[in-house]
Amino acid sequence: MIEWTPALSTGNELLDEQHKAIFRWLAELDSAAAQERTLFGAYAITRLKNYTRSHFAAEEALLKATGYPGLEEHMAEHETFRARLAELHLKSIGEDISADTVKFLTDWLTNHIARSDMAYAPYLKKPR
Numbered sequence: 001m002i003e004w005t006p007a008l009s010t011g012n013e014l015l016d017e018q019h020k021a022i023f024r025w026l027a028e029l030d031s032a033a034a035q036e037r038t039l040f041g042a043y044a045i046t047r048l049k050n051y052t053r054s055h056f057a058a059e060e061a062l063l064k065a066t067g068y069p070g071l072e073e074h075m076a077e078h079e080t081f082r083a084r085l086a087e088l089h090l091k092s093i094g095e096d097i098s099a100d101t102v103k104f105l106t107d108w109l110t111n112h113i114a115r116s117d118m119a120y121a122p123y124l125k126k127p128r
C-alpha cells in the first residue's frame with residue numbers, strides 16, 4: 001500500500017498536503033500498473049509529473065525565502081528526479097508502466113522526503 005504517513009511530516013501544512021497528493025498519484029499509478037491499464041497509467045504518470053514539478057517549485061521558493069543553507073544541494077536532487085520522471089513519462093506513451101518504475105518512483109520520493117525534506121523542517125519552524 002502506497003501512502004503518506006505522519007512519519008513523513010515536515011511540520012509545514014502546505015508542503016505536507018502536497019506530499020500527500022504526490023502519494024495519492026503514486027497509488028493511482030501503482031494500481032494502473034498492476035492492472036495494466038495503459039491509458040490510465042499514462043494519465044497517472046502525467047499527473048504525478050506535473051504535480052511533482054509544481055511541488056518542487058513551491059518547496060524551492062519557500063526554502064529560498066527562509067534562506068535554507070542546503071538549498072543548492074536540495075535543488076540538484078529535485079533536478080535529477082525531474083529529468084528521470086520526464087524520461088519515464090515519455091516512455092509511458094509507448095509501453096505500460098512497470099512495477100519497477102513504480103517502485104523506483106515510490107522509493108525515491110519516500111527517501112527524498114524522509115531525508116532531504118526532513119532536513120529543512122527545523123529551518124521552516126525558526127522564527128524570522
Ligand SMILES: [Fe+2]
Pocket residue numbers: 059074078112116117
Ligand atoms: Fe524536496
Ligand SMILES: [Fe+2]
Pocket residue numbers: 015019055059113117
Ligand atoms: Fe518535498
